[in-house]
Amino acid sequence: MLCKYLKDYAPERIKSVELLFPVVGHSFLPPDRVFAQIEKNIKKNEVITNPQDYYKIFNEHGTVLKLGSEIIVQDWKEASTEILKGTNAMHFSIKQCKRFFIKRNKQKLNVLVRAEESYHNALGTYKNICKKNKTVSLINPKNKHMNVAVKKEKRYDVIKFLKAHYGDQWELLPDLEYYKNVIQRSISDNSISYSNERCEMEEELPNLII
Known part of the structure; x- marks a missing residue:
């Protein structure tokens, strides 16, 4: 430079x-x-x-x-x-x-x-x-795009975390607008909606010993 x-x-x-x-x-x-x-x-x-x-x-x-x-x-x-x-x-x-x-x-x-x-x-x-x-x-550098695509697995983890701490209606909270925008931006037309059932909290099952 x-x-x-x-x-x-x-x-x-x-x-x-x-x-x-x-x-x-x-x-x-x-x-x-x-x-x-x-x-x-x-x-x-x-x-x-x-x-x-x-x-x-x-x-x-x-x-x-x-x-x-x-x-x-x-x-x-x-x-x-x-x-x-x-x-x-x-x-x-x-x-x-x-x-x-x-x-x-x-x-x-x-x-x-x-x-x-x-x-x-x-x-x-x-x-x-x-x-x-x-x-x-x-040397002629190109401008870098600042928006990085969020992987589907990461989206699910973040949404699961938000639901655990703020409830199922977390997206209605003004303080969490940033996360809502990032998640919506990262979802393509063919991807699953961020409200998909896979995002629900999983019930803990007892350990099975055979």
């Missing part, structure tokens, strides 16, 4: 990009501290039945932007597979490196990457990480 940004979108005054990773196992990023506070507040709620309850907590710590509507998610992994070399074919080991440097090549037709395993030394060399006859400009 940064390679394509530098090649196709960055202004000319930006000559290079440095990507720095903190110590493995330790995060010094301010957002991670915010996540910790959010998690702490979520745990104070015994039951959360709809996304709005999460949004209220998130809004206490920052601005909420919804994926799929306000933020478009793109599949960079799939788009870069045919363009970039595999990690085993690159001139450095990603797992061992702490700093990455990206710059345009002399012809400004592609980018070169240098990686360092320490925070101070400069022992690496700039090389191309694209496959033969490929450039980062060819």
Whole structure:
């Protein structure tokens, strides 16, 4: 993503990009501290039945932007597979490196990457990480669909759980509107209705020993 940004979108005054990773196992990023506070507040709620309850907590710590509507998610992994070399074919080991440097090549037709395993030394060399006859400009990710189909078995489990806790008329409760919409959206024209008898609570039978 940064390679394509530098090649196709960055202004000319930006000559290079440095990507720095903190110590493995330790995060010094301010957002991670915010996540910790959010998690702490979520745990104070015994039951959360709809996304709005999460949004209220998130809004206490920052601005909420919804994926799929306000933020478009793109599949960079799939788009870069045919363009970039595999990690085993690159001139450095990603797992061992702490700093990455990206710059345009002399012809400004592609980018070169240098990686360092320490925070101070400069022992690496700039090389191309694209496959033969490929450039980062060819990476054009497609937008990802945010709605994931719910499997039939999962639907039955969720409905069974909802009936056990909220009764057979759970779909009439306003707080459970989210689950109703997700279940209805995942049911195709040829599938069984979510009120099918298979969703009823099964009677427990005594163990049979032969």
